[in-house]
Amino acid sequence: MYTVRTVPYVYFYSRDHCRYPTNSASVCWITPATKDKSIISPEYSTNFQSNWLLHNNDISRVGLGREYALQFASRGASVVVNDLGGDMKGSGKSASYADDVVNEIRRTGGTAVANYDSVTEGEKIIDTAIKNFGRVDxxxxxxxxxxxxxxxxxxxxxxDTIHRVHVFGxxxxxxxxxxxxxxxRYGRIIMVTSAAGVYGNFGQANYSAAKLAVVGLCNTLAIEGGSLNIHSNTICPFAASRLTAKLPSEVMGKFKVEDIPPLVVxxxxxxxQENGGLFEVGGGWISKLRWQRTNGVVIPNASAKTAPESVQQNWDKITDWxxxxxxASTSESMALSIQEINKSNNSTTEELGEEDDKxxxxxxxxxxxxxxxxTEFIFSSRDIIIYALGIGMKVNDDNLQFLYEGHENFCTFPSFAAIICFSGVGNIFASCPGFNIDPTKIVHGEQYIELYKPLPTSGSVRNSSKIVEILDKGKGAVVVTEVTTTNENNEKLCMNQFVTYIQKAGGFGGKRQxxxxxxxxxxxxxxxxxxxxEIVPESQAALYRMSGDLNPLHIDSQFAALGGFPRPILHGLCTMGYATRHVMKHYGDNDVKKFKSMxxxxxxxxxxxxxxxxEMWKEIDRIIFQCKVEGxxxxxxxxxxxxLNSPNEVAISKKSLAITTNALQSSIIFERMKKEFLANPSIINKFxxxxxxxxxNEKGQKVVSWVIDLKSQNPSVTPGSTSTAVDCTLTTSDDDFVALATxxxxxxxxxxxGKLKVSGNIMLAQKLENLFGKSSKL
Incomplete structure (x- = not known):
């Protein structure tokens, strides 16, 4: 593996063209012709009106630290200037370096305080920031x-001295x-490495090792801090400072310290949103570096005595770029390695002949x-809520209808359909005759969901499953399974289609398309x-498991490592749930009646x-989307x-509600109320x-809701839900409502x-007699 960097531009970098420096001497080249290019347009503002900055050492009167401090202070940041004040070997101590920079900032109207502690006492430095500014960003x-x-x-x-300052500090x-x-939930950390750390340099083994160590530290902080909005990046600067004082002035004259801060700012x-990046910067030139490696070669029987000879024979391939x-990560690194190993195993298996069939x-x-x-699947409101939390819903006004069983519009999020049907396919390859396959070779490739009506919030459903197609893809097979889910009245609720890829199961002569x-x-x-x-929390896979998919791949690091992952991965259907939330919130107003299929x-x-x-694209009633991870x-x-259902289809759904409403005895009383309130608008004064x-209904399932609005100038009684707050929510069966009214x-x-459930302002339930009024005399 080797580092790659982008072709350099001033204040700009591109991934499309890369060069490959092999030592620190080849680093120091820039493209002066591009000096007018800037990523910061006149309209772009990188001010820090509410952020507080801390940075340490090498402040000096001409050093990089001084330039960082001045740049951040000029943009509104409050600065802690830390410098022990020693020489380039770490000897001595002086307060003048930090004090001079603080005074310079204050003379120009900025805010800064000095700190003279060693970086090995980091708590004292941070304490200075907290005591003076209340936070550190x-x-x-x-x-x-x-x-x-x-x-x-x-x-x-x-x-030890070098590592104590650079790494431990x-x-x-x-x-x-x-x-x-x-x-x-905010922070930005900058590590500073060196060309000696990235490429090595004669006479600097201690310094090189320390400087590459901080790159590794930064990479891990980027991973651990990403979900917390704490971003960590490393710069590799080249500019005149106390540490470069012995280099020829004609060389260092081209690399001014003023050229470094724009990238850092x-x-x-x-x-x-850059996180985990490594950048070379100097002379106004900025470039991003990354790791690169060859495809490599898998050595068969690597433990055999002849393995070294095999390495020798394949050396040209091993080093072929x-x-x-x-x-870009340990998971990618391991996955690519396993991919190459699997390719080699596939080739070996084909040569051996019958092992795939066996x-x-x-x-x-x-x-x-x-x-x-x-199969039967029984669920309650608890399962609905656990699923909603499992796909990342937060407790706020947008999501409360999916998270609170007492909400006036409590409902089931559409993608829960994938959970309802899971009992119909969960064990299909183990129980179905005709399949003799390794379960570790099964990959969930695609998912389709179609809803025929909004899903209930509780109940018992029946799943009818069938295999509709088996395709021969050569080295693998594709199995298409459909599950139709019906309710207790044998009405269709939804249909799920699973497309599953089975590795090493092809070649049986079946159809391909x-x-x-x-x-x-x-x-x-x-x-x-x-x-x-949206950040996916570290605990999300563990939470989603509670909806039924208990595969240890999603919680056990050792099991995940067997699959080539550095740590547990998120369920694919959980990722689907996140995407569904994003689309339904942005284009569907979180209205479950608008969801048709996906x-x-x-x-x-x-x-x-x-x-x-x-990322989403609107095409009339179809919202096309794809998901990526940042970086x-x-x-x-x-x-x-x-x-999404068209407005006409939503209207048909409302018509169905009207039919249901008219079939209830309570609807007669609500309609009578409506007439009375219209005839006597002053009723609002009593309520x-x-x-x-x-x-x-008799099973306790909500059939319909009525909104009785006695706040507005024109009182109303309407079936359906409401988007505005209500003062009192009451729940009864149809029969009990009639009994109360009469x-x-x-x-x-x-x-x-328990026949009448009340939430909200319970005292308003005492006005029921006035509410029914003449309507009770039927």
């Missing part, structure tokens, strides 16, 4: 000393700030003719019409802690769409409140017997 770990010697002459003290200051940044601004890859085989005739037994798979959408060529970003194709897993990005442009979900009355049931007794 930015840390620049700029401390640095040199003790250059040839490797053979380095003493233990030379090694960066750790201590960042660690002290971390808890404050975590609490405020941008990386620390709240608008910058053509078609190189750029892993371990993974499908008898299409047996599988297709098998009648899968129906599908006539049954619901096709994914083509992503439009134009930019997205809407984008939603399709997704799973491409790669999401790791909890990553930022999920949903990687490869989709995790693609070809997705949600079909001045708004009721919601839920009518249930004085055959005492309201107080009904309440204590």
């Amino acid at each position: 930015v840390v620049i770990n700029n401390a640095g000393i040199l003790r250059d010697r040839k490797f053979e002459n380095i003493t233990d003290n030379d090694w 960066s750790f201590k200051v960042s660690k002290a700030a971390w808890s404050f940044m975590k609490k405020q 941008y990386l620390c601004h709240e608008s910058c 053509q078609d190189a890859t750029n892993p 371990n993974n085989s499908i008898n299409v005739g047996k599988a297709m003719s098998y009648k899968i037994p129906d 599908s006539t049954a798979i619901k096709q994914a959408a083509d992503t439009p060529a134009r930019p997205p019409d809407a984008i939603i970003k 399709k997704v194709r799973f491409m790669r897993p999401v790791i909890p802690g990553q930022v999920l990005i949903t 990687n442009n490869t989709p995790v979900v693609r070809g997705g769409y949600i079909e 001045n409140c708004k009721y919601l009355w839920n009518i249930t 004085n055959k049931l005492n309201a107080q007794k009904a309440f204590f017997n």
